[in-house]
Amino acid sequence: MNETIERAPLDEKVISRLREIFGVERLLTSQTDMMTYSYDASFETQLNPQKPQVAVIALSTHEVSECVKLANEYKVPLYPRGAATGQTGGAVSTKGGIMLDLSRMNRILEIDHQNMQAIIEPGVIQNDLNLALKPYGLQFPPDPGSANMCTIGGMVSNNSSGLRAVKYGVTRHYVLGMEVVLPTGDVIVTGGAKSKALKSVSGYDLAHLMIGSEGTLGIVTRLRLKLLPLPVTRGIVLCSFERLESAGEAVNAVFSSGLQPSAIEIMDFNCIKAVNMMKPELNLPVDNEAVLVFEVDGAKEEVTSQVNRLKKVVEKYATHLKFSDEPNECEKLWQARKLVGAAVGLLKPGGFRVYAGEDICVPISRLPETLREIHNIAEKYGIVCGIYGHVGDGNMHTGPVVNSSNEVEMENVQKMVEEIHQLAIRMEGTTTAEHGVGIVRAKYMDVEHGPAMEVMRAIKRTLDPNNILNPGKMALPN
Amino acid sequence: MKVLTPEQSMMTCVRCGACRNVCPTLNITGREADGPRGRVLMARSMLTGEIPVNQEIKDQLDRCLLCSACVDACPMDVQIPDIVMLAKEQIAAATEAGTYHQPGVKLNTTHNDIKKTPAPLRSVRDFMFEKVLSDQKNLNQVGNLLWFYQKSGLQSLTRSLGILKFFPEQMRQMERIMPEILPPSKRKPHMEFTPRANRKKEPKGRVAFFQGCIMDVMFRRTNDNSIKLLSKTGFDVVTPKDQGCCGALHHHSGKKDKTIELAKANIKAFEKAGVDYIITNAGGCGAALVEYVDLFRDDPAWLERAKVFSSKIRDISEIVHEKGELPETSGKGERVTYQPSCHLQYVMKVKDAPVKLVKTIPNTEYMELPDKKYCCGSAGIYNILQPDLANKILDQKMEKVKQTDSAVLITSNPGCYLQMKLGLHREGMEAEIETKHVVDYLVESIERAEKQGH
Incomplete structure (x- = not known):
């Protein structure tokens, strides 16, 4: 636990170039800062926090592009990060490198209510956008449980959704276009560079390749989102x-x-x-x-x-x-x-709720069977656990509660999580419905996708030949 | 009482990030270490001995405003300000003992030179806490001196002589916005009992008024108006003579023994009053009184008495809105906005009572202040200790105030009041926008209506 891996320091040239791009105030190098960039909301990063070597806070597409070019030139890993509210380690470094904090790129650039769309920067918080849309009687429907704190850039990168997905679908359904910085530093706009159309079938749908790619193929710097009327x-x-x-x-x-x-x-x-x-x-x-x-x-x-x-x-x-x-x-x-998410922590005095094995999805018809099976597994390992979820699409959130000072329990909960994931696959489901793969579910990728995994790896190699962007995630090549 | 102690609650943080979108300092810099989640991790790593006490962490933790917005947002009830305080106490203790540098611990040893507060400054600080704030008589003397300073021409003399330039910029600005102190003749002790204004009606309740220490000297008019407002809205008001300072400032400076002493004195004083509620008009004091229970966790005899005491604490806007009967009011046809006190909205959980009251006033237009969730940056003496960050927070606040195009900026706590005045002074907008405690605004509206009625 908490092992620190010694790394060769970053090339002084990289640091000084970063200073040129971001200035002194938005370039962070202290050990204290690195410590606070070593986690997201996942159990995994509580156990194994991983420090980047340097963190920068970006304010513009230009800065992001310059930073990516630099990383590509010096082959330094680069990790894009929104609010780090994810539960997969997706926004955490695995190999030192540069942490690129995008949470300050949080301007709502345009609300085009006539054309039912909004143009925003990726750091805008879901709830902040919806508060701004309310006076127009409009909404951006995807609603993860973390809507009060998660960035929309992060939602797009993980293709997040929430309880209302059963009627309104997932983030993917609301992205019309985006500006992306590619792993080479080049900037493209997909979904029609100048278009404001609500539908388009012109060309490969690159926006939808980016959605859910967890920052491994490009960094989203601007989004054109589709809006719906707000129910009364x-x-x-x-x-x-x-x-x-x-x-x-x-x-x-x-x-x-x-x-x-x-x-x-x-x-x-x-x-x-x-x-x-x-x-x-x-x-x-x-x-x-x-x-x-x-x-x-x-x-x-x-x-x-x-x-x-x-x-x-x-x-x-x-x-x-x-x-x-x-x-x-x-x-x-x-x-x-x-x-309920917070309440399950009360099931065991002195315990805390662990976010692991928390996002499986099975066919609706197999839900009762799956729920019973999860309780059997929990009982086998002596773990208290509450299960809740979006039954309308078969998405279950399991909430094991453990005592952090009990080492046996800490080990058992990890075994239990492994079995829950295997169970999901056996039930013709998936290990993750809305939270993502990141570090924690990378090992199931080959089982879940078979030969399709090779196509994913080929895409990654084509767009990011130096494996700069968010390496060590989703079982893509190292 | 809080369910968990700070030591327990720091272990329950699951790093979900729910605190991120309400933190005023994170909102300015975007740096994770300037947010609640980062602070809990830093404090916890230090308190559990994972990393040694070091200057870097001290500097980071000192940037926290302790506004409690994060606690309000936290689904796990992690007590961030208490955790930060605990870490700061540990740092202070380690600094005094010179044990902050743990040899053999491999981390960042480049910053192991924690700076001690210079001795003269420490003794002044201790004198303030021990002798002045804790003793209303001494505080009143200070009030007399301040009044003398303002009235004798000394104020204009020092200003013209330029003596103030020897003080830091922040203190110079504070000196300028200091409210006008009432003369000693108008600061005599409050009447011990003030009956409800309309004796024909049944009382809405018997309440005690908590006058506060600084509040009663620097904001005496607001205190007088508070008793008046309670009486006019139907309450019989007791103002116990032997009450004292709430101890919030002592507590925040890690002086727990003195805090407990003050708490016991207040509990005793108000037990004698035999009232349904104890009313405060300063969010900061109210929050401290509500938290008395946490001081007596290990003292069963006092714990019970503290529980009764704390359960009676209400903010004046809350009690007037919920139980009182506001007489006729009248505005001046102006637009007003409201900056909440953090301790009021996040610790006492009084979110919109002041606004609801203001909205009932005819001929007054209320406009919501955008981003009112963020602390104004006053936070005790934060603006003196962290001028750079405090000014950025304040400038942003003033930007939002301008957007509302209001003539009056309403507050509910003396610290916020002073900070808003400072902000308006810095922007040169004092002439256009007036700062007012909600109590004063309500009493003025009542008296305006009374005059119009005659």
Whole structure:
């Protein structure tokens, strides 16, 4: 743990060129600064923090381009970083090198409400964009749990999504075009260099090659995003189920009744326990295996009618049911879901919640089976764990809770995570639905993709022959 | 009471980054070490002995405003300011003992020369904390001196003689924005009991007023207005004579024994008052009073008394909004905006009571201050210790104030009040924008309506 790898210092010429590009204030070299750039939100980097050799804070495309050219010339690894709220080690150095902090490139350049699009820099925080869009009655829908702190550049690089993906899809669906600095330092604009079109099939869709490439193929410096109207209001139906299977049936029944909820969230019995501990007034029934929270959105009368229809459909399967189409009441019910990520930490006194094995996705039909299997694995290793997730697309977040001073537990949780990932693949699913690969899931890439992995590696070699950009991630060549 | 101690809570940080988007210093520099997550890691690495105490970390931690915005944003309730404080105490102790340099620890040894505070400065500081702030009589003497300084022509004399140029720029500016001190004759002790203004109505409650130390000397008018506002909104007000300083400044300087002594004195004084609520008009003091419980974790007898005391603390805007009955008010047709006090919004969790009250005033237009979540940079004596960063924070704040095009900038804490005045002074906008405590603004609006009614 916390091993420091000794590295040859960076060439003095590189440092002085960086100083020319960024000035003294935005070029950081102290050990203290390097320590604070050695992690993201992943469990992996808590265990094995990795320091870069130097960090720079960029303010413009020109600076980014100059920095990449320099790295390419001297073959120094370069790691682009937004807010480092990721859970995969994706924005952390693996080989020293330069940390390129893009969080200050955070200007909203244009809100073109007539054409339903916005042009922004990559460091804009998801929630800040949505606050700016609100007066226009517009929204940027992809909504990861970290919306209050994650940068949109990071969302694009990881193709993030969140609870409303079941209705609104993922980040990919909202990127119309982007400006990218390639590993050579050249700057291109994809999605039509001068276009403001909302649809285009002209040429290879390079923007979509970049989306989800986790900063291994280029650095996004500007984004043209598609916007949607902001729903007027929303409604919530919260219901409990004696058995996991009946929760699954309820979801099926809702879909086949023609309803399109904007979110369907599941919480298992441990999560129910945890939320009750944090907010006793929510008073969720404890003897049940699952709670589902449905959200619908739209115009007022539409929402009321959807809530009523939903209620009728799920009533047959549920033991308890609460609902509302009144904003304050909805907010209260929604708290059950909102708090769960933090609440699971309460399951074990003195423990903390680990973000690992946290993002698997399986076909909806295999959800109950998968949930039971995860609990079997957790029990085998003696780990307490709450499971919640986006049941509408089969995406599960497992939250193991461990005591950091208990070494056996720390080892067991890693074995457990390994088994959960294998389970996901066995269930015809994937190891990651919305968080990304980074360092932590690189080892599953070959199993998940087979020969397609060679195509990915060939693309990487073509665009980044010196392997400068974010090396050591996604099982691409070293 | 906080569930976890700072030592426990620093271990629960999962580095999710939820604190990133609310931190005023991170917002200025973008440097991870200037954000809460970086600070927790630095403090924790030092406190667990992973790395030795060193100047680099001290300098970084000194940049924290301790505004608590990060605690409010944290899903795990990590007590960042407490953790930073704990680390700073350790640094101070190590500096005094000369043990900051641990031989054999391989890290950065280029900065192992922690600078001690010069001895004369230390004794002045200790004298301030021990003798002046803790004793209302002595503080009143200082108030008399300040009043004399302002009224005797000494102020204009020192200004014209240019003596002030020997002081740092920050202190010179502070001297200029110092509020006008009331003469000793108008700073007599408050009435011990002030009944509700309208005796025909049932009281809204029996409350005690916490007058504060500096507040009662430098902002006496606001204190008088606070008692008036409580009375006019239907409360019977007790102002206990033997109350004292809340101890916040002592606590923030690591003087825990003195803090506990002051806390006990206040708990005793207010127990005697027999009231439903204890009211403060300074977010900084209110937050300290709410946190008294944490001082007595290991003292069961006092813990119970502290719990009762802390549970009664309310901000004046909160109590007036929730339980009081605001009489008729009238504005001047002006536009106003509000910069919240961090301790009020993040520690006491009073987010919009002042705004809700102001919005009820007819003929006053309220405009929200963009980015009001960020601390103004006052934070005790931060602007004297970290002038560069504090000025950048303040300049950005003033940019936002300008955007609202308001005539009045409302605050809810004396530190914020002074900082806003300083900001407006620096921008040369004192003439266009007036700074006002929300209590003064409300009382003026009530009295305006009373006059119009006659």
